[in-house]
Amino acid sequence: MCSPEVVRSVAADALDAGPAPASGGTPWDDAPALAVPPEALARLRRVRDLTHTLTPDFPVFPGYPPFRARSLATVEENGYASAELRFVEHAGTHLDAPAHFAAGGATADALPAASLVAPLVVVSVAERAARDPDAAVSVDDLLAWERRHGRIPRGAVVAMHSGWEARLAEPGRFLNADAAGTLHSPGWGAEAARFLVEERDVAGAASDTLSLDVGASTGYEAHRVFLPAGKYGLENVASLGRVPPSGAVLVVGGPRHVGATGGPARLLALF
Amino acid sequence: MCSPEVVRSVAADALDAGPAPASGGTPWDDAPALAVPPEALARLRRVRDLTHTLTPDFPVFPGYPPFRARSLATVEENGYASAELRFVEHAGTHLDAPAHFAAGGATADALPAASLVAPLVVVSVAERAARDPDAAVSVDDLLAWERRHGRIPRGAVVAMHSGWEARLAEPGRFLNADAAGTLHSPGWGAEAARFLVEERDVAGAASDTLSLDVGASTGYEAHRVFLPAGKYGLENVASLGRVPPSGAVLVVGGPRHVGATGGPARLLALF
Numbered sequence: 001m002c003s004p005e006v007v008r009s010v011a012a013d014a015l016d017a018g019p020a021p022a023s024g025g026t027p028w029d030d031a032p033a034l035a036v037p038p039e040a041l042a043r044l045r046r047v048r049d050l051t052h053t054l055t056p057d058f059p060v061f062p063g064y065p066p067f068r069a070r071s072l073a074t075v076e077e078n079g080y081a082s083a084e085l086r087f088v089e090h091a092g093t094h095l096d097a098p099a100h101f102a103a104g105g106a107t108a109d110a111l112p113a114a115s116l117v118a119p120l121v122v123v124s125v126a127e128r129a130a131r132d133p134d135a136a137v138s139v140d141d142l143l144a145w146e147r148r149h150g151r152i153p154r155g156a157v158v159a160m161h162s163g164w165e166a167r168l169a170e171p172g173r174f175l176n177a178d179a180a181g182t183l184h185s186p187g188w189g190a191e192a193a194r195f196l197v198e199e200r201d202v203a204g205a206a207s208d209t210l211s212l213d214v215g216a217s218t219g220y221e222a223h224r225v226f227l228p229a230g231k232y233g234l235e236n237v238a239s240l241g242r243v244p245p246s247g248a249v250l251v252v253g254g255p256r257h258v259g260a261t262g263g264p265a266r267l268l269a270l271f
Numbered sequence: 272m273c274s275p276e277v278v279r280s281v282a283a284d285a286l287d288a289g290p291a292p293a294s295g296g297t298p299w300d301d302a303p304a305l306a307v308p309p310e311a312l313a314r315l316r317r318v319r320d321l322t323h324t325l326t327p328d329f330p331v332f333p334g335y336p337p338f339r340a341r342s343l344a345t346v347e348e349n350g351y352a353s354a355e356l357r358f359v360e361h362a363g364t365h366l367d368a369p370a371h372f373a374a375g376g377a378t379a380d381a382l383p384a385a386s387l388v389a390p391l392v393v394v395s396v397a398e399r400a401a402r403d404p405d406a407a408v409s410v411d412d413l414l415a416w417e418r419r420h421g422r423i424p425r426g427a428v429v430a431m432h433s434g435w436e437a438r439l440a441e442p443g444r445f446l447n448a449d450a451a452g453t454l455h456s457p458g459w460g461a462e463a464a465r466f467l468v469e470e471r472d473v474a475g476a477a478s479d480t481l482s483l484d485v486g487a488s489t490g491y492e493a494h495r496v497f498l499p500a501g502k503y504g505l506e507n508v509a510s511l512g513r514v515p516p517s518g519a520v521l522v523v524g525g526p527r528h529v530g531a532t533g534g535p536a537r538l539l540a541l542f
Contacts, residue, residue, distance in 0.1 A: 027513045031317035034541065042313035046302035049384040054528040064343075065355065067528065072335075072359065075374040080491070081532045082371065084336065086357045088343065093527070100353065103346040113320040116539060117522075220351070242298045251388075253524010253537040256364070257325040257338065261352045266524040266537070268387060270305065 032114040035155040035203070036249050040119065043271075044249060050267035052168070052238045054092035059174045059210060062181070064088045089262040095254040096212070096233035100261040101223045108260035111232060115203045119156040120250035120269055121145065122240050126163035129186040133176055135162065136189035136214050142196070149246035152200045157250050159206035161240035162186035176215060183215030188222035197229045204252075206234035234265060243269045303385040306426035306474070307520050311390065314542075315520060321538035323439070323509045325363030330445045330481060333452075335359045360533040366525040367483070367504035371532040372494045377501060379531035386474045386503070390427040391521040391540055392416065393511050397434035400457040404447055406433065407460035407485050413467070420517035423471045428521050430477035432511035433457035447486060454486030464496035475523075477505035505536060514540045 034041075052058065056066045067087040075081045090096065098105030123145050129135040137160050142152065152158060164185060167173040176184045186209055193212075196202045205212055205226050212233045213222045226233055234252065248271035255263025305312075323329065327337045338358040346352045361367065369376030394416050400406040408431050413423065423429060435456060438444040447455045457480055464483075467473045476483055476497050483504045484493045497504055505523065519542035526534025 026515070028317070028319065028515055028542065031319045031513070031542070034316060034318050038313055038316065041315050042309055044312050045305060045309065046299070047305050047384045047388055048299065048302045049387075049527075051527045053380045056529075069528065069530065075370075075372065080372050080494070081374075082360050083530070083532060084357065084359050085528065085534070086355065088355050089353050099346075101346065101351050103352075109324045113318045113539060116320075116537070117318055117541065223351070242302070244297070244299055251522045251524070251539060253522070253539070255535065256320075256322045256537055257340065257356065257358075257535070258327075259340065259354070261354060263356070264526065264528070264535075266387070266527055268384060268522060268524070270388065271299065271302070 032112060034117055035114050036117060036119055040247070040249065043247065046271055048239055048243050048269045050238050050240065050243070050269050051093045051265070052236055054264060057171060058092050059171045060088065060091050061210060064091065067091055089255070089260060092264055093236045093238060093267060094262055095252065095265040096223070096227060096235065096262045097260055098227045098230050098232065101220065101227040105228060106230060108254050108263055109256045109258055111254065115155070116252040116254060118203045118250050118252070119153040120243065120248040121152050121156045121158040122161050122243060122245040123158060124161045124245065125186055126161055126241065129162040129164065133184040133186065134214055134216055135186040137192045138189050139192050139195045142192055145245070152196070152202065154201045155203045157204045157206055157234065158196055158202050159237060159240050160186065160188060160208065162208055163241065164209045165238055175210065185209040185211070185215035187214035187217065188212050190221035190225055193222045193225035197225055197231060202231060204232040204234060206237045208237050208240050209235070211235060234267065237267060244271050247271055303383060305388055306385050307388060307390060311518070311520065314518065317542055319510055319514050319540045321509050321511065321514070321540050322364045322536070323507055325535060328442060329363050330442045331359065331362050332481060335362065338362055360526070360531060363535055364507045364509060364538060365533050366523065366536040367494070367498060367506065367533045368531055369498045369501050369503065372491065372498040376498060379525050379534060380527045380529055382503060382525065386426070387523040387525060389474045389521050389523070390424040391514065391519040392423050392427045392429040393432050393514060393516040394429060395432045395516065396457055397432055397512065400433040400435065404455040404457065405485055405487055406457040408463045409460050410463050410466045413463055416516070423467070423473065425472045426474045428475045428477055428505065429467055429473050430508060430511050431457065431459060431479065433479055434512065435480045436509055446481065456480040456482070456486035458485035458488065459483050459493035461492035461496055464493045468496055468500045468502060473502060475503040475505060477508045479508050479511050480506070482506060505538065508538060515542050518542055
């Protein structure tokens with residue numbers, strides 16, 4: 001007995017496998033090549049966890065239920081502890097798969113493994129965001145980063161650092177809704193998103209806010225550029241001010257449930 | 272307003288941070304050091320996803336509810352797609368935190384980031400397991416691995432490869448319950464577990480079966496050695512026969528929800 005889900009799962013594994021190894025080869029010769037060059041890997045010495053702890057209080061998009069955990073067993077009573085979890089895919093530090101905004105787009109379980117190990121580019125708009133909660137990353141911001149650090153590598157994950165996580169200590173300030181309910185938080189401008197997709201062929205984009213888009217967006221312009229182009233998003237990313245702006249490698253421990261439009265991701269930056 | 276959960280989350284981040292950087296340093300000087308030496312990183316060229324896709328059909332421990340996803344929105348109707356997920360922490364390819372078997376043990380959100388980037392050691396018992404579904408990894412198996420590949424590195428994740436995942440095509444054969452309901456699948460022997468904890472100071476242990484323990488275990492002997500010692504477990508690991516037995520680096524994209532006794536993990540092997 002082999003359900004459709006199992007068949008899809010096996011097919012996704014086969015996608016990663018590539019052609020069968022030549023005779024005399026090993027069962028690992030067919031593994032996908034890393035998108036990060038050996039000289040960049042050789043420089044890595046440290047690791048930073050870019051993941052927030054997901055709690056029932058972590059701000060979610062208005063209307064979504066919060067994260068919940070229900071204890072099923074405890075060490076004291078049962079000898080082991082476990083819980084049942086219930087949450088929306090787009091909660092906490094999480095990945096947006098192309099399928100989140102594109103019918104027929106890749107779900108998270110179908111993302112190629114090689115795309116999940118990526119050069120990390122951190123573009124800071126923290127100074128501007130401190131004055132203007134609607135600040136958007138512009139093409140000029142990207143070109144300024146490139147003047148200092150060199151061309152954004154193909155296959156990179158490009159992250160906006162706005163400093164917004166400091167507001168998590170007072171959750172209302174993280175979403176930052178005005179009296180009319182409009183959210184005000186920094187995000188990716190649509191032109192910058194188009195530049196990264198069309199001119200730099202990135203693997204994905206990230207933000208330290210709830211959304212790739214500015215909070216006040218109603219049209220999800222940045223989402224609609226990145227995701228239908230097959231790029232993934234990372235939202236509510238932690239500690240982007242505590243990693244170097246260039247030279248780090250991001251390993252994206254994204255979700256792998258069937259049909260995932262997204263889900264919690266453990267993000268580890270090596271540098 | 273700052274809830275206890277947020278305070279705990281901030282405290283866990285601080286644990287990773289270490290001491291404040293010396294004056295003149297950068298905000299990333301205080302990041303934890305990798306447990307993998309630079310020369311091992313410089314050799315990495317490929318990546319293999321060791322994660323099974325989690326589906327409603329993926330075998331779970333008897334009595335646990337299956338993984339469920341409930342659609343909240345679709346691209347066709349809402350312009351974007353998302354779902355609410357519901358599952359037990361110990362489903363699919365997942366991490367067991369020390370707290371799973373130790374009152375007061377570390378929860379997954381409190382594991383140090385450096386422990387999640389580890390040398391990967393793969394010990395195959397596939398030939399024996401093909402004849403004996405109750406096969407257990409022994410100290411002799413570990414010493415035989417060391418004779419071929421050198422000493423198991425401190426901080427490694429040591430994985431049992433039994434070939435059991437081939438049985439996922441027929442889920443009943445993966446759990447392999449007998450007429451009395453006793454499960455029969457390979458696992459870690461308690462002596463081998465003690466050797467890895469006491470003599471090799473590993474970061475964790477892994478298996479390609481539902482449990483670190485042999486299926487017929489009722490006392491969870493291997494769990495009770497590894498987890499209370501502060502080591503983590505990885506279960507239902509995929510494709511262990513398709514990575515080299517020595518020299519790979521495992522990046523453990525484990526769960527980071529508050530109080531996690533475990534949870535889904537995206538496992539990427541670089542080699």
